[in-house]
Amino acid sequence: MTDVVSPPHATTTRALALAMLVLSGLQLMVVLDGTVANLALAPLQSELGLSDAGRNWVLTSYALAFGGLMLLGGRLGDSYGRKRMFIGGVALFTVASLLCGLATGEAMLIAARALQGVGAAVASPTALALVATTFAAGPARNRAIAVFAAMTGVGSIAGLILGGALTQVSWRWIFLINVPIGVLIVVLAVVSLRETAAERLTLDVPGAVLATIGCTGLVFGLTEGPELGWGSPAVIGALGGGAVMLGIFLLVERRAANPLLPFVLFRNTDRVATFVSIFFAGAVMFSLAAFVALFVQDILGYTPLQAGLAFVPFAFGLGAAAAVSSRVVARVQPRWLVVTGSIIMTVSLLVGSTMDQYVSYFPTLFVLVLVVGFGVGLAVVPLPLCAIAGVGQHEIGPLSAIAQVAQTLGGPVGLGVIGAMATSRTMSLGGTSGAVADMSAVELAAQGEGYMFALVGCAVCAVIAGIAALFIGFTPEQVAQGQEAEKAAQSA
Numbered sequence: 001m002t003d004v005v006s007p008p009h010a011t012t013t014r015a016l017a018l019a020m021l022v023l024s025g026l027q028l029m030v031v032l033d034g035t036v037a038n039l040a041l042a043p044l045q046s047e048l049g050l051s052d053a054g055r056n057w058v059l060t061s062y063a064l065a066f067g068g069l070m071l072l073g074g075r076l077g078d079s080y081g082r083k084r085m086f087i088g089g090v091a092l093f094t095v096a097s098l099l100c101g102l103a104t105g106e107a108m109l110i111a112a113r114a115l116q117g118v119g120a121a122v123a124s125p126t127a128l129a130l131v132a133t134t135f136a137a138g139p140a141r142n143r144a145i146a147v148f149a150a151m152t153g154v155g156s157i158a159g160l161i162l163g164g165a166l167t168q169v170s171w172r173w174i175f176l177i178n179v180p181i182g183v184l185i186v187v188l189a190v191v192s193l194r195e196t197a198a199e200r201l202t203l204d205v206p207g208a209v210l211a212t213i214g215c216t217g218l219v220f221g222l223t224e225g226p227e228l229g230w231g232s233p234a235v236i237g238a239l240g241g242g243a244v245m246l247g248i249f250l251l252v253e254r255r256a257a258n259p260l261l262p263f264v265l266f267r268n269t270d271r272v273a274t275f276v277s278i279f280f281a282g283a284v285m286f287s288l289a290a291f292v293a294l295f296v297q298d299i300l301g302y303t304p305l306q307a308g309l310a311f312v313p314f315a316f317g318l319g320a321a322a323a324v325s326s327r328v329v330a331r332v333q334p335r336w337l338v339v340t341g342s343i344i345m346t347v348s349l350l351v352g353s354t355m356d357q358y359v360s361y362f363p364t365l366f367v368l369v370l371v372v373g374f375g376v377g378l379a380v381v382p383l384p385l386c387a388i389a390g391v392g393q394h395e396i397g398p399l400s401a402i403a404q405v406a407q408t409l410g411g412p413v414g415l416g417v418i419g420a421m422a423t424s425r426t427m428s429l430g431g432t433s434g435a436v437a438d439m440s441a442v443e444l445a446a447q448g449e450g451y452m453f454a455l456v457g458c459a460v461c462a463v464i465a466g467i468a469a470l471f472i473g474f475t476p477e478q479v480a481q482g483q484e485a486e487k488a489a490q491s492a
Contacts, residue, residue, distance in 0.1 A: 018192035019134045020144055023127045024151045025185050026090060029178055030120050031155030033097075036163025037062070038289045039304045040171040042297040044109075046435040047171065052426075053223045053433070054106045056419045059290055060219055060412035061110045065117025066124075067408030068212030071260040071401055074125035075203055082126045082133065083195040087186055089123025094182025101176035125401065133196045157315045164308025202258045210249035211260070215409055217242025222416035226423035227433055265399060273471035274386040275406045277338060280465035281380050282407035283414020284345060284458045288372070290415060291422065291454040296365075298436040299357050299448040313366055317373025325381040330480050334382035334389075335472040341379025342466025348372045349459040353452045357445070379465065380407075382479070388486060390478040396486050418457035426450030 037059055045055045077085040096115035103109035131148055135141040166173040221239035228235050253259045266272050289311075296302040296310055325337050348371045359365055387403040388396050423433065431446025432439065439447060 016135065016140065018188055020147060022185055022188045022192055023130055024147050026123055026127045027148055027151040028155045029181055030124050031151060032159040033178065035156055035159025036174040038293040039163045039308050040167045040174050041290065042294055043167060043304065044171045046437055048106060049435065050106050051227060051433045052423050053227050056223055056415055057110045058113055060415055061114040062117040063408060063412040064212060064216050064219060065114045066120045067405050068215055069118060069121035069208050070125055070405050070408065072203065072205065072208035073122040074129065074401060075201060076122060077126035077129055078199055079201045079203060081195050081198045082130050083193045086123055086126040086130060087189050089119045089126060090182055090185050093119030093123060094179055097175045097178035097182065101172040130193060134193060157312060160308035160311045164305035167304035204256045204258055204260045207249060207252050207256055207260045210245050210252060214242045214245030214249055215413060217245060219412050219416035222420050226420050226427060262398065265402065269471065270473045271387065273468050274383055275403065276468040277465045278383045278403055278406045279410035280461045280468065281383065282410030283461040285376060286411025287415045287418045287454060288458050291451050295448065295451040299451065310361060311369060313370040314373035317370040318377035321374040321377025322381045325378050329382045329385060330476050332476060334386050334474060334479055335469045337382045338379045338469035339466045341375045342462045342469065344375030344378065345372060345462040346459045348375060349455045349462060353455040355452055357448055385479045385482055386472055386474050389474040389482040391482060414461055418454050421457045422450040422454040425453040
């Protein structure tokens with residue numbers, strides 16, 4: 001049953017330009033938000049007096065809500081109309097950004113960040129789907145998809161520079177800047193986007209809620225364990241409850257009429273290995289960005305803007321590796337690219353873990369940031385292609401979405417484990433939790449040791465991602481077939 005009939009594609013240049021501005025603007029805003037938050041962690045912790053666990057929750061609350069509800073967000077657009085849900089998601093993200101910028105304490109900020117994640121989970125997948133219904137198949141849609149995808153790269157680099165500059169004024173501006181942008185996107189979306197047909201599908205709300213609560217429970221237990229104590233009833237209850245919720249989630253998915261996680265997609269062991277590798281690669285990227293940003297600001301004394309500029313070589317290293325990987329993947333088994341990237345990441349992260357407060361940016365930190373970026377790019381580019389290798393057009397969407405969810409959820413889960421390692425290391429050396437401005441020289445040195453020990457945790461995740469990649473048996477021909485199927489699906 002459909003209750004809205006999709007009108008024809010937009011045809012005028014002005015209509016197409018406005019639609020592209022709206023859709024790419026949302027993608028840019030979401031990517032920027034993920035990048036700039038890392039640079040704000042140090043000043044944010046100092047001003048609000050957050051514990052180390054609370055500081056990590058600023059990142060994980062957003063990522064858990066975003067990753068856990070992303071698949072449901074896409075289904076909501078199919079069920080109730082993509083334009084309607086897109087506008088609702090952007091509006092929610094905008095209101096949540098305002099609440100983040102006005103936060104007066106840890107609880108308010110973390111709750112607002114989670115609300116931001118919910119808004120992004122609805123708006124982001126719906127935005128990509130709207131590209132297909134707004135732009136006619138062929139060159140127009142291909143250009144739109146290219147621009148939409150490019151916003152991820154642009155947002156990553158712009159976020160480092162803009163986020164650093166805004167944080168230098170006040171961390172609140174990294175959230176408040178979203179308010180006028182979000183309002184503009186909503187207004188232009190009402191004018192330029194066309195509503196799509198709404199299909200009354202059975203929504204797997206229980207599955208989405210169980211998965212999100214389960215992951216949140218595990219991350220809470222891992223994050224709070226070092227400070228509350230691993231024998232604390234709250235920690236034990238969170239870990240046990242999270243595991244139970246995820247177990248119930250698997251049972252629900254087996255019986256759901258329209259499951260978020262169709263188990264038929266996991267019958268291929270090559271694909272399962274791909275998702276495992278994606279998950280741990282996501283953990284590396286998410287955790288690495290957080291702890292290096294903290295290290296250069298808290299230990300080396302960089303300003304937020306200097307920290308942002310210091311990370312720019314990472315983006316260039318990643319881009320160079322992506323260019324190499326995208327060309328070679330059609331001639332070499334993709335697992336060898338992933339394994340090579342994992343080895344580069346592991347070695348460079350272990351070398352980086354030996355840094356202390358006396359390290360210089362040139363050449364040591366500069367080279368490490370560049371090399372790690374190259375390793376990440378070499379590993380992560382082939383993985384989404386492996387996720388869709390050897391499948392037909394109708395399976396491209398679900399598999400791509402699951403791959404994105406695996407990467408998004410790998411971040412907060414990885415940060416929970418690695419953050420626990422870092423905090424435990426700091427405590428064992430006589431350190432303490434909280435803002436570095438209140439620490440003695442001994443406590444500050446212990447804090448730096450903890451930050452660098454986090455890189456060892458990242459290296460372990462890189463090793464696991466590489467080992468999982470060894471079990472990916474897709475051939476270059478299957479990857480090429482997946483690429484062609486993806487292009488066909490986009491132009492259909």
